[in-house]
Amino acid sequence: MTDREIFRELPFPYEGDRFPPQLGALVQRTVLTGELPAREVIHAPDGSWMVGDGVNDPNSPGAAVVTHIAHVVDRNTSVASLATMPPGHIAKRGGPGEPWQIMRLVGWDDE
Template identity: 55%
Template structure:
């Protein structure tokens, strides 16, 4: 196991997610139970990965882990390494294109 970081200087070298980048990832995505349908790059340069279906705010639904825990099950996420700060990408199903748009976390 190696150390992970909540945020790293962006843009990433070679437009590739660093191996030690941490993210808040829903367990359903991390364990391959559900596909990643939402990826957010927050205003504070943090990353979020969700299944777009289950409530990520339920206690125990998410954990801080290496973003590659989600990419391993969702290889198309690799194309999102250039997602600007304050933007999110969503898709309806695996294999669908990612739609990008600005977003803000709700208080």
């Protein structure tokens, strides 16, 4: 592995309850640039991660990019606490400094 490699999923739970450096995520550009804070973090049933601003449509063309989840943690340090969130869950918060509320994903295909 190199520092530049990005993996969609890695064996869970993570060593030391920390995100592995090569773990990737689909991240809204507004979160990555710091324009808006991370307000939604999804650990999908397939082991992949998504991070959104909770405001804009992440499915709009060009709205999201794949990057290391470490870049999200650099801008939104509280996201690091979600490394123990199991697959099939979502964490939401109202904004910076507010606690993350973790709940089971509803309506996602578990296969």
